[in-house]
Amino acid sequence: MKTERKRDVMTNVLILGAHGQIAQLAEKQLLQETTHHLTLFLRRASRLTVTDPARETVIEGDATDPAALVKALAGIDVVYANLGGKTIEKQAQAVVQAMDQTGVHRLIWISTLGIYDEVPGAFGRWNHQMLDGGYLEPYTAAAKVIEGSDLAYTIIRPAWLSNKDIVSYETTEKGEPFKGTEVSRKSIADLVVQLINDPDRAVGHSLGVDQPHTEGDKPSFY
Template identity: 45%
Template sequence: MTVMILGAAGQIARMATESLLRQTDADLILYARKATTRLKGTAQERVRLVNGDFQDVEALIKHLQGVDVVYITAAGDTDAKQRIAAAIQAAGVKKVIDTSILGIYDEVPGNFGKWNTRMVGASRIRQVAEATRVFENEAFDYTILRLTWLYNQAGNTAYMLTQKGKPFVGAQVTRQAVAQLIVDIVTAPDDRFVKKSLGVSEPNTDWDKPSFY
């Protein structure tokens, strides 16, 4: 199996890279601006570093050849996602893991929902919702990850999932848990994650705001 990570220099992408190398035998293509400089510590037999950006559709098509799964980190960039989607379709890849945020379906109830909208901004939420629709369609075997507020805690990989159409529950989740979820999606033996938009949070964090605010 070959997994391509677009935007591979980000925090979650780096953690997912480490987890995939440790827990699977997948080959990885790490695509990012100045990847050979920023990610040189990850270079090994199963890793290929690619310098590039999301504007270069031809480069994306070239490096997507033979890829089984693409993980995308450009949450609110509709233009970038449209270019990536065109490249993915041209390369014949179907399985996509796309990042988004909570609130894009107005699915966050109560005080936490009000706090989240105030902190993120309604216009930003609408922007991310538009970008998410690029992959949330029948052309892809997509998994959308609607991430709640993120923090780091080594060893904490606990996550819970809420389905589209259900109220979002959970004010925070670790980046380590999101990285583990990406591994779980890549290695799933069935279609449990396919064509799903999943709210991602930490169990027992149904609060009015994250603990670090």
């Protein structure tokens, strides 16, 4: 899939968790293919190197702090949350609170496969073995927070992530069985960019994302 270029539409994008691998890939693609301004929010700003100071603003802050998020949301059109960790539910609550307070509605939220027990067969059992007991549960709780909000959200549920230099992916909807076992980070970044460029697309949807023809008992790199 190739991202549509919308050179004539400038969007102010807040990237939460901007040091993440997918976030950095999305940032690079956005700078190359759009005129959007990017606000990069992360806990330790020193970890990022700004490549285009005219289009990038870095804010140091904690995504569990609604007040910090409210400040970062000034003038923002779209929020892309690339957050994680054991506090992901608290982060989701803070993001929803801050977006409600500031009137920013569009949210792209990265989650994980398996939050609806939607992964079938042997791969689903393997996925549970790998992710149950501290990982899947908080991501499931966080997704419920997002889905229970009145935000214009899209939840992205990637398959197991690879660093392959390819953009190749397909999507499934909530309520449908998950398909493949893996997907490249570059593919997820491309989907994020597409959603930022077309903010009316997939609103209220939870998208499973995998690389076609990767069905199996587990990802190829395991």
